[in-house]
Amino acid sequence: MMHKHVHQPMNETVYRHTLNSGMRVEILAKPGFARKAATLLIPFGSIDELVDLGFATDIKNFPQGTAHFLEHMLFENQAKNVTREFALLGASVNAYTTFNRTGVYFSTTNGLEKPLELLFEMLAEVNFDIASVDKERAIIEKEIDMYQDDIEQQLYYDLMRSLYFEHEIANDIAGTRESLALIDSKSLEAAFKTFYRPEMMVLTLTGDIDPQAIVDLLEKQRFLKRKNDIGLPLILHKEEPECVKSDSVTKFVDVANDLVMVGVKLQPRSDLTPWEQQLLELKWFLLLDNLFGKQSANFEQMQKRKLINNTFEVSQTIESSFAHLIFFAETNRPQALSDYLLRSLQDLSGATLDLQDFYRQRKKMIGDFIEIFDSITQANNLMSDYSLRDVNVFELIKAVDMIELDDLLKIKNDIPTKSISIVQYRRKQK
Secondary structure (H helix, E strand, C coil): CCEEEEEEECCEEEECCCCCCCCEEEEECCCCCEEEEEEEEECCCCCEEEECCCCCCCEEEECCCHHHHHHCCCCCCCCCCCCHHHCCCCCCEEEEEECCCCEEEEEEEEHHHHHHHHHHHHHCCCCHHHHHHHHHHHHHHHHHHHHHHCHHHHHHHHHHHHHHHHHCHHHHCCCCCCCCCCCCCCHHHHHHHHHHHHHHCEEEEEEEECHHHHHHHHHHHHHHCCCCCCCCCCCEEECCCCCCCCCCEEEEEECCEEEEEEHHHHHHCCCCHHHHHHHHHHHHHHHHHHHHHCCCCHHHHHEEEEEEEECEEEEECCCCCCCCEEEEEECCHHHHHCCCCCCCCCCCCCCCCHHHHHHHHHHHHHHEEEEEEEEHHHHHHHHHHHHCCCCCCCHHHHHHCCCCHHHHHHHCCCCCCCEEEEEEECCCCC
């Protein structure tokens, strides 16, 4: 049965339906919009390496980079050029892999029906022959070589390897040349069978769409009639100690400006539901914006001392198996900036929050959420991200409006002052 809900006060209408295959479909209706967007999410990402299928002897260990490799294989079809087929339908298609999911998405100003049929036909005809796998392996090896020139990405992974001892979040999403050599047709087929299952997938659609017609179309797709004879996968992760692996790393590299990235290793929150994790992540955003955002005293001091420029960024991630905060900046004074951030984080319990700034930040956060729904593609991206976690984004927006300053004060003391790592990339001396 299809469920329709009109979310107020934004007046956005969402249709939710679970197909006979178990795949969840969410449709954000946007009457009058010319563009339409679709995102299919598969809960298989770079950290999903060790998998328990429910049997004592059936634990699979997928090599690093398997999820990303499999994403590449989706478009490997000997009979036709899938990307070109989408283009001929007036649809622009692409895919991506993150630490916790794989996404295939497209947008179009034409109808959704033909591109959706092509999408599920593509999944039904994934090719794992040896020649195709070897071809994609060579392509990914070149990608990995290119990543070596992405200084900020290398800085990020150096920080992850400093924060974590064994957690897979420290591994490059694309894997390494060594791990790619371990990925073959058999392991890719096993990963596909394990994770590319309708009952685990979420399809989000946004635009001027007839919901019932789309559901009727999807029920006919042969990929969505697949039967699976194995249990749902349980992802396993090795336990991480509270401390960091290394509290400081300095490298001399070819950069125009010195770079500093500071990480704070928080306790993972497997005790929270996905909804609670997302709300906590938003609370951290408000807290860090209050303390280190462009309106804060800390930001003013760092600029006054010429420790940062406009590249200064702060981010937060709260997940079941890992959690951390990241501070990043270009700087001419890397050690001074590192010392300032370290002191600020260690003294955070005594820091004062600005009430008026908090109200402004909370209002801006809600406004930013609402503004996203003016764009078909951005709205679809947001909907799909939260839908995979089974989090209602509209209810989350309402919850943001209920956050109070006391909520931020409660988490302010949760920063473990001995779980901080600093990575500096300094310019090579000529």
